[in-house]
Amino acid sequence: MAWSTRQLADLAGTTIKAIRHYHRIGLLDVPERASNGYKQYRTEHLVRLLHIRRLSDLGLPLSQIAEMSDGDSDESIRALDDELAATIERLQRVRAELALVLRHRAPTDLPAQFGPVAHNLSDADRALISVCARLFTPKTMGVIHTLAAVSDDTDRDFRGLPADADEDTIKALAARMFPVIRTLQEQHPLTEEPAAQYGTGPTSPASVVTQALADLYNPAQLRVIHHVNDLLADDADR
Known part of the structure; x- marks a missing residue:
């Protein structure tokens, strides 16, 4: 007894179109035809078709099944x-x-751990953290998270500092920020290697962070950062 293409498709739980496709790509042999020209499928074809469907259901692509x-x-x-x-x-x-x-309820532009402190962050802070998350290890990002959680008057004044702030205001803010940052650095030293391997050129972690700072913060804020770094360097020398 032989089956038609429709009967074979019904038995295997597939479609006539699928069977014809399997013929075209060489997965299923084309059977002999009866005198009326209709294909005559037998048990060997059903078994092969069931095997193809089984492998396909397991996730193997047809191209790979054909080569097996x-x-x-x-x-x-x-x-x-x-x-x-x-x-x-x-x-x-x-x-x-x-x-x-x-x-x-963390914003998706930040690593998930920063969700609880996101309300403390400016748009520039969030963008910088996003860049740092690519450059540094989870442990270092944990330290940055601790630093980001700190919110005091100096932090708020820095975020609200206008681009045209005068030099006296800039230096005064840097002097106020210096002891806070020094204490945080002592408690949470950033000593880890970068997470990704970068060269020493414009894609080095230090260079990328420097460029991000320059692009994200206004000139007065950058001057504050510069003064704070100078104070930290002087303190380290002493």
Whole structure:
């Protein structure tokens, strides 16, 4: 007894279009035809079609199934399993990140851990943190998170400093910020290596951070940062 293409499709739970496609790409042998010209499928075709569907349902692409012999499926399935394991691990990390975002209502432009302190950050701060998250390790970002959580009068004055602030105002603010930053640096030293491997040119972490500061903060704020760095350097020399 033989089956028509429609009957074979129904038996295998697939479609006539799929069977014809399998014929075209060499996955399924074309059967003999009856005297009336209709294809006559037999058990061997049904078994092969069921095998194709099984491998396809497991996630193997048709191109790979076409290249497989009956005995070499183990290697392909093992490779697929490794790929799926990596995908599951990535999705689990994504779900953990999403849980933090949802729990803290964190903005998606920041690492999830910064959600609770996002309200303390200016647009420039958030942009700089986003850049740093690419450059530095999670441990270093944990220190930056601790620093970002600090919000006092000097911090608010720095964020609100106008671009045309005079030099006396700039120096006075730097003098007020210096002891706070020195204490934070002593408590949370940034001693880790960058997370990504960059060269020494314009893509080095220091160069990227310097460029980001120049692009994100106004001239008066940059002058404050410069003065604070000078005070820190003088203090270190002493």
